[in-house]
Amino acid sequence: MLFNSYTFIFVFLPLTLLVFHSLRYLKRGRSAIFSLIVASFVFYGWWNPQYILLLVGLMASDCVIAQQIIRARQQNKRSAKFWLIIGLVINLGALGYYKYANFFVDNLNALMDWEILIGTVVLPIGISFFTFQKIAFLTDLYHGKVSRFSILNYSLFVTFFPQLIAGPIVHHSEVMPQFDKLERIEQKMVALGVTFFSIGLAKKVLIADTAARYASPHFNAAFGGETLDFVTAWGAAFAYTAQIYYDFSAYSDMAIGIALLFGIRLPINFDSPYKSRNIMDFWRRWHITLSRFLRDYLYIPLGGNQKGQGRRFINLIITMVLGGIWHGAGWTFLIWGTLHGLYLVINHAWHGIVRRLSLEPLRTNKVFTAFGWLITFLAVVVAWVFFRATSLDSAMSILASMTGQNGFGTPSLAAFLVPAIFLSGAVILPNTQQITNYIPPAGTSDRHLARPIPEALRWKLSSQWAVYVGVLFALSLMYMTQVSEFIYFQF
Amino acid sequence: MQESFKKHILVFVLTVAVILLASATVNIVVDPFGMYRLVELEGFNDSKPAIYNRVRLLKAYEVRRIKPQSIVLGTSRVHLGMRPSHEGWASQYDPRYNLGFDGATTKEMYAYLVHAHKAGNLEHVILGLDSYHLTNAPATAKPDFDSTLLYTQQDWINPFRMAAADFKILTSISTLQASLNTVLAEPEPRWLAPDGQRLGNVFFYRPGENYVECGPRCYFDEIDKLEVRYKLEWKIPVDENKPLRVAPEPNTDPMTSMDYIRKIMAYCVNNDIKLVIFLTPSHAHQLELDGLTGNWWSVENGKREIVKLAAEYDKSIPVYDFTRYSSITTEALPPEGTQEEMRYYWDSSHFKQPVGDMVLDVILGTNSAGGAIPGDFGIRMRPDNVETAISRLNETRQSYQNHAVSELEKLEVWVDNFMEKHGIKDE
Numbered sequence: 001m002l003f004n005s006y007t008f009i010f011v012f013l014p015l016t017l018l019v020f021h022s023l024r025y026l027k028r029g030r031s032a033i034f035s036l037i038v039a040s041f042v043f044y045g046w047w048n049p050q051y052i053l054l055l056v057g058l059m060a061s062d063c064v065i066a067q068q069i070i071r072a073r074q075q076n077k078r079s080a081k082f083w084l085i086i087g088l089v090i091n092l093g094a095l096g097y098y099k100y101a102n103f104f105v106d107n108l109n110a111l112m113d114w115e116i117l118i119g120t121v122v123l124p125i126g127i128s129f130f131t132f133q134k135i136a137f138l139t140d141l142y143h144g145k146v147s148r149f150s151i152l153n154y155s156l157f158v159t160f161f162p163q164l165i166a167g168p169i170v171h172h173s174e175v176m177p178q179f180d181k182l183e184r185i186e187q188k189m190v191a192l193g194v195t196f197f198s199i200g201l202a203k204k205v206l207i208a209d210t211a212a213r214y215a216s217p218h219f220n221a222a223f224g225g226e227t228l229d230f231v232t233a234w235g236a237a238f239a240y241t242a243q244i245y246y247d248f249s250a251y252s253d254m255a256i257g258i259a260l261l262f263g264i265r266l267p268i269n270f271d272s273p274y275k276s277r278n279i280m281d282f283w284r285r286w287h288i289t290l291s292r293f294l295r296d297y298l299y300i301p302l303g304g305n306q307k308g309q310g311r312r313f314i315n316l317i318i319t320m321v322l323g324g325i326w327h328g329a330g331w332t333f334l335i336w337g338t339l340h341g342l343y344l345v346i347n348h349a350w351h352g353i354v355r356r357l358s359l360e361p362l363r364t365n366k367v368f369t370a371f372g373w374l375i376t377f378l379a380v381v382v383a384w385v386f387f388r389a390t391s392l393d394s395a396m397s398i399l400a401s402m403t404g405q406n407g408f409g410t411p412s413l414a415a416f417l418v419p420a421i422f423l424s425g426a427v428i429l430p431n432t433q434q435i436t437n438y439i440p441p442a443g444t445s446d447r448h449l450a451r452p453i454p455e456a457l458r459w460k461l462s463s464q465w466a467v468y469v470g471v472l473f474a475l476s477l478m479y480m481t482q483v484s485e486f487i488y489f490q491f
Numbered sequence: 492m493q494e495s496f497k498k499h500i501l502v503f504v505l506t507v508a509v510i511l512l513a514s515a516t517v518n519i520v521v522d523p524f525g526m527y528r529l530v531e532l533e534g535f536n537d538s539k540p541a542i543y544n545r546v547r548l549l550k551a552y553e554v555r556r557i558k559p560q561s562i563v564l565g566t567s568r569v570h571l572g573m574r575p576s577h578e579g580w581a582s583q584y585d586p587r588y589n590l591g592f593d594g595a596t597t598k599e600m601y602a603y604l605v606h607a608h609k610a611g612n613l614e615h616v617i618l619g620l621d622s623y624h625l626t627n628a629p630a631t632a633k634p635d636f637d638s639t640l641l642y643t644q645q646d647w648i649n650p651f652r653m654a655a656a657d658f659k660i661l662t663s664i665s666t667l668q669a670s671l672n673t674v675l676a677e678p679e680p681r682w683l684a685p686d687g688q689r690l691g692n693v694f695f696y697r698p699g700e701n702y703v704e705c706g707p708r709c710y711f712d713e714i715d716k717l718e719v720r721y722k723l724e725w726k727i728p729v730d731e732n733k734p735l736r737v738a739p740e741p742n743t744d745p746m747t748s749m750d751y752i753r754k755i756m757a758y759c760v761n762n763d764i765k766l767v768i769f770l771t772p773s774h775a776h777q778l779e780l781d782g783l784t785g786n787w788w789s790v791e792n793g794k795r796e797i798v799k800l801a802a803e804y805d806k807s808i809p810v811y812d813f814t815r816y817s818s819i820t821t822e823a824l825p826p827e828g829t830q831e832e833m834r835y836y837w838d839s840s841h842f843k844q845p846v847g848d849m850v851l852d853v854i855l856g857t858n859s860a861g862g863a864i865p866g867d868f869g870i871r872m873r874p875d876n877v878e879t880a881i882s883r884l885n886e887t888r889q890s891y892q893n894h895a896v897s898e899l900e901k902l903e904v905w906v907d908n909f910m911e912k913h914g915i916k917d918e
């Protein structure tokens with residue numbers, strides 16, 4: 001079920017809210033949580049009910065493994081590590097099979113000239129997201145950061161429908177404690193939830209889907225073998241840069257908004273990433289919950305920056321390459337991840353040079369920071385071409401066009417103006433959490449508190465803001481006739 | 492000063508409601524797709540250009556309002572050529588409605604049949620099928636087919652579906668845009684009759700129409716060229732080095748086109764609806780194109796299959812075959828470069844109303860045409876005469892090919908050129 005569908009907005013969500021809050025009102029807190037778990041399974045099964053079995057199976061095995069880890073730790077047995085490994089193998093095995101089996105076999109066949117046939121393995125929706133949440137949970141159990149848990153809370157932590165299929169990737173320490181406090185939900189949170197959801201819906205329906213109309217035809221044409229000119233290629237790349245930001249951050253806003261309606265605060269996932277002045281800054285602002293997972297459960301265990309500069313760079317590349325192919329089994333995603341890994345290495349190396357040559361004052365120089373922003377933005381745009389392109393050939397063809405190898409072309413005002421307006425908004429305007437002064441959940445190391453903005457721009461519990469948000473929501477509904485899927489559903 | 496939560500939510504809900512209600516009101520009054528027909532003012536909203544591309548939507552609502560007792564289902568051939576106001580038909584059933592639309596598939600026809608039945612007191616269905624329907628190709632629906640506009644067999648859910656469909660359309664920005672275009676539109680002749688028929692005599696003579704601009708013969712040739720594409724494009728080999736521009740939509744319906752014909756038959760029999768099937772009287776060029784593109788076998792098999800299916804029921808379902816070589820369907824084309832009109836055809840696919848009248852005369856046993864209907868025009872096919880009919884089809888085909896040599900040479904050239912251009916090999 002899509003957030004931007006009538007079924008979700010007018011049937012599923014109101015019914016789920018009614019049941020949940022009625023049970024809460026009747027002081028049936030555990031039943032209220034149970035109702036959310038049931039609703040989440042309905043939400044998940046809407047695409048393909050058979051994958052509910054996979055989700056339940058994985059959750060059940062994780063519960064058993066989690067109990068074994070806790071018992072082994074209590075008895076100081078070394079078998080805790082064994083159970084952790086079993087848990088990682090099961091979760092990563094399922095993810096690996098569903099996500100990479102076809103890619104692996106196809107490439108093996110091409111490389112060895114074999115003809116292994118395994119049929120098309122369909123990716124269960126959301127598996128990339130909930131696998132990471134469960135891995136973090138098992139790992140923290142092993143490290144003793146969690147010593148007990150309730151199956152009901154664990155089930156809601158994994159299945160909670162606002163973030164089940166496309167994140168934010170929540171950490172157990174920031175949501176599970178909230179499940180025990182659902183009897184006291186501030187009314188303001190619900191109003192805030194409506195605002196977040198409306199802004200997210202507008203970003204998706206009014207902006208991302210419009211930007212897609214300026215990107216998709218050109219990327220499809222390149223995939224079909226057409227050669228784009230310079231102007232068209234840059235226009236398409238900018239349009240996609242706008243589309244992916246508004247699309248994914250819209251989903252995150254809507255997820256946060258829906259969760260707030262149930263009294264739960266989710267972590268933020270975007271912090272105006274196109275305002276970044278360097279690529280390290282970009283990764284602190286883009287898909288924040290993925291970045292912190294990769295940092296805490298991959299980069300740091302690999303040694304992080306503790307084993308010398310060379311090893312740090314290798315760790316960065318490994319982390320970003322794996323982060324790239326997490327998005328999909330394809331060479332384009334691998335190159336996208338590798339590029340960002342290289343960007344980060346260059347960024348870190350540059351910071352080393354700045355420190356060594358005592359050039360720190362440059363960091364406050366306006367021209368220098370503007371140049372930093374520009375080079376970061378362009379690097380991100382170039383990498384998005386690989387991310388969006390359906391094949392490596394088409395990505396290379398578009399990039400060749402962007403370097404002017406295929407003629408200049410005739411500039412079309414709309415093709416540049418529309419993405420330019422959208423991107424300017426992403427660079428200049430405050431983001432949703434700044435407007436709403438949203439406070440993310442406590443529990444994790446980086447809470448990303450919103451940078452303050454002028455009082456006049458801040459959302460309040462007022463009639464004026466209710467009208468603004470109402471207009472935005474109504475307009476979004478009116479534009480919703482053509483339902484389109486969110487980009488991040490495929491990952 | 493922070494207001495109360497309740498007031499904030501109330502103002503939000505009211506704002507949303509006012510905007511959506513305002514949009515719905517404008518759309519109900521202007522009614523760009525002809526859904527309600529509550530207000531029709533000359534010079535304001537009587538000309539509705541938006542229905543040109545929304546015939547499936549319009550007809551879903553017309554059926555709800557008219558509650559026809561008798562319908563004719565089919566593609567654009569039926570939409571153009573079959574007249575619900577036919578005298579013989581009128582005497583038996585009322586109200587009648589032409590429920591044909593462009594490119595209708597059997598899956599869509601089945602959905603609209605159920606819709607019409609649930610909307611009122613459907614008693615009589617005339618189903619017009621084209622050759623391509625009588626195959627085991629996967630059942631499909633066109634992109635503008637919207638099942639949520641239609642009644643289903645689950646009666647309890649229908650009121651909710653209808654309300655949801657209305658809400659969705661009335662609060663859509665594209666409907667609002669269509670309303671604006673309707674109010675600003677220049678008046679144009681009404682080509683869609685209230686009984687659902689597309690009036691060829693109006694439609695083809697609108698300013699700018701290719702039929703007028705290029706002339707009837709030229710138009711006929713243009714459509715023949717398009718038909719070559721329709722009948723061959725599925726045979727274009729996939730070039731692995733040049734992937735499809737857009738990945739084809741996965742077809743999740745495991746049923747075939749023929750399966751839905753079977754469902755239509757079963758539904759009518761189970762609900763005491765009198766069903767008559769006819770194979771449409773397209774021009775002989777259509778049959779020739781089937782032959783030239785290697786689809787002749789499917790024409791023959793289709794006839795056998797439909798007769799076999801129809802005979803499976805206790806009171807067998809009548810099947811009339813007009814897809815044959817007759818003195819009507821072999822009408823000679825006007826000379827090239829002239830504006831001379833054909834008597835029976837707009838193009839090789841679409842027959843004119845007099846032909847539709849003759850079809851109804853044969854089916855209903857009436858004689859509205861006044862004159863005698865040629866004896867070779869159509870026959871009722873049964874299991875005991877289907878093979879004879881097919882043999883006769885092949886004989887008359889031969890005879891036609893001997894007579895229409897120059898016309899058919901052109902068709903052959905177009906087919907050869909298309910196959911050569913797209914690398915399609917002879918089977």
